Amino acid sequence: MTATAKTAAGKVPATVVTGFLGAGKTTLIRGLLEKADGRRLALIINEFGDVGIDGDILRACGNPTCTEDDVIELANGCLCCTVADDFVPAIEKLLSRPQPPEHIIIETSGLALPKPLVQAFHWPAIKTRVTVDGVVAVVDAAAAAEGRFAPDPAALAAQRDAAGTVDHETPVEEVFEDQLLCADLIVVNKTDLVEAADLARVEALIRAALNRDAKLVRAAQGAVDPLVLLGVGAAVEDDLANRPSHHDDEEGHDHDDFTSFVVELPSQPDPAALVKTLEEVAGLHGVLRLKGFIDVSGKPMRLLVQGVGTRVQTHFDRLWKPGEERRSRLVVIGETGLDREAVTRAIAG
Numbered sequence: 170m171t172a173t174a175k176t177a178a179g180k181v182p183a184t185v186v187t188g189f190l191g192a193g194k195t196t197l198i199r200g201l202l203e204k205a206d207g208r209r210l211a212l213i214i215n216e217f218g219d220v221g222i223d224g225d226i227l228r229a230c231g232n233p234t235c236t237e238d239d240v241i242e243l244a245n246g247c248l249c250c251t252v253a254d255d256f257v258p259a260i261e262k263l264l265s266r267p268q269p270p271e272h273i274i275i276e277t278s279g280l281a282l283p284k285p286l287v288q289a290f291h292w293p294a295i296k297t298r299v300t301v302d303g304v305v306a307v308v309d310a311a312a313a314a315e316g317r318f319a320p321d322p323a324a325l326a327a328q329r330d331a332a333g334t335v336d337h338e339t340p341v342e343e344v345f346e347d348q349l350l351c352a353d354l355i356v357v358n359k360t361d362l363v364e365a366a367d368l369a370r371v372e373a374l375i376r377a378a379l380n381r382d383a384k385l386v387r388a389a390q391g392a393v394d395p396l397v398l399l400g401v402g403a404a405v406e407d408d409l410a411n412r413p414s415h416h417d418d419e420e421g422h423d424h425d426d427f428t429s430f431v432v433e434l435p436s437q438p439d440p441a442a443l444v445k446t447l448e449e450v451a452g453l454h455g456v457l458r459l460k461g462f463i464d465v466s467g468k469p470m471r472l473l474v475q476g477v478g479t480r481v482q483t484h485f486d487r488l489w490k491p492g493e494e495r496r497s498r499l500v501v502i503g504e505t506g507l508d509r510e511a512v513t514r515a516i517a518g
Contacts (some may be wrong), residue, residue, distance in 0.1 A: 180233055180300040183273040184399055185286060187348045188307030189318070189341070190279030190355065190458040190502055191477030193358040196391035197391055197398075198274055204395050211239045211263045211270035213256070216277045256286065260295050272399060273299065276327060279458065279502075280344055282480065283351040284414045290406040303401030306352035307391070310359045312477055314367040316347040339371060340426035342459070343415050346378045349414045353403045354384050361389040383412060427506050428458075431515050434497040436464045440472055444481045447499075450515045452479045461499035464489075474499060 186194050195214075202210065241259045263270055277283060288303050312318070318341060348353060355375060359367055372385060386393055405412070437443050440463070447459055459476030463483075470485035489495050501512055 174445050180298055181269060181273060182302035183275060183299050185275045185283055185304045186303050187277045187283040189345050191248060192307040192309040193391045194276050194307050197393060198276055200391050201395050209271045210269060213259050213275045214240060215276065221489060256289055257294055258290050260299060262430055264298055272487050282347045282414060284412055287405050287409060301405035303353040303403045304351050304405055305354045305356060305398055306348045307323055307356045307358050307425055308375065309367055310357050310371050311362040311479060314363050315369040318342050347414050348381060349375060349378050352383050353401050354386060356386050356388050358388045359392055360387045374493060380413060428507055428510050429500060429502045432499045432501055432513050434517050436466045436497060438466045440465055440483055446516065447476055447481045451476060455510050456501055456503045458502040459499055463497045464495040
């Protein structure tokens with residue numbers, strides 16, 4: 170990665186990484202950190218739920234570029250809704266450091282709309298100091314192939330040609346399309362989980378949703394060359410007119426269509442049995458996202474759980490620290506109406 174401290178305008182570049190729940194944003198950012206080559210990066214991590222999982226994953230990477238001071242975590246909300254209270258102060262805090270970052274990476278919640286966040290870069294406190302180098306949208310190819318975001322790309326394109334707009338059957342589709350419409354670069358991730366024909370269909374779906382050209386890059390496990398992700402030079406805050414959103418005519422945006430809660434579990438004796446339970450619960454109740462850390466009986470390491478729909482993956486990510494409370498907690502995200510009591514009962518027993 171080439172180290173360039175600031176843009177030609179003397180501003181610190183910032184990259185916004187967006188993408189729906191479970192697309193692989195945190196994995197992509199972790200890959201960036203591993204290839205930082207001494208460049209000073211700072212992270213602002215935002216999550217929809219009350220418990221921050223992604224920031225903890227990044228802090229556990231063991232890389233000197235992701236120390237406690239380099240990671241600012243903003244939980245319990247979406248940055249697109251809490252710009253004044255959370256985001257702008259976080260940027261100011263980073264810029265006021267004795268050695269400010271050379272590049273700021275902002276990971277939005279999977280339910281966040283990137284455009285309102287980019288608009289915040291016009292705030293007087295940061296306007297002359299930071300620029301949005303680019304917006305990167307990460308797409309879960311497997312989820313898209315399953316029809317989670319739009320079942321028929323040809324119908325989507327025809328609808329746009331006929332009416333100029335697209336009607337959405339679900340809030341998931343709307344959030345997905347808003348994220349694509351703001352992007353300079355779209356990372357089609359998890360390509361290792363889909364066949365060639367399905368991948369082509371996913372890329373057709375993405376193209377049908379776009380109103381302009383945006384570069385598509387394929388990736389497996391979030392592996393993308395940092396030179397592709399950083400240094401785009403788009404100055405996105407000055408190009409918002411070309412990035413339409415379904416919420417352009419609204420004074421604000423909320424997430425009443427989605428809900429999040431935390432399930433506390435006892436220590437688990439059998440990770441494989443837990444995975445089976447989570448897959449069944451997700452399928453039965455329509456859970457969109459599961460993630461968290463689990464204490465496995467007799468194991469010195471904590472188990473990281475990542476679930477997207479009915480696909481649940483686990484691995485031991487690090488040792489429990491001396492004196493650290495070995496809690497088992499899962500963040501559950503779904504559409505409003507998700508039966509919290511039933512899901513909690515099914516998971517925790």
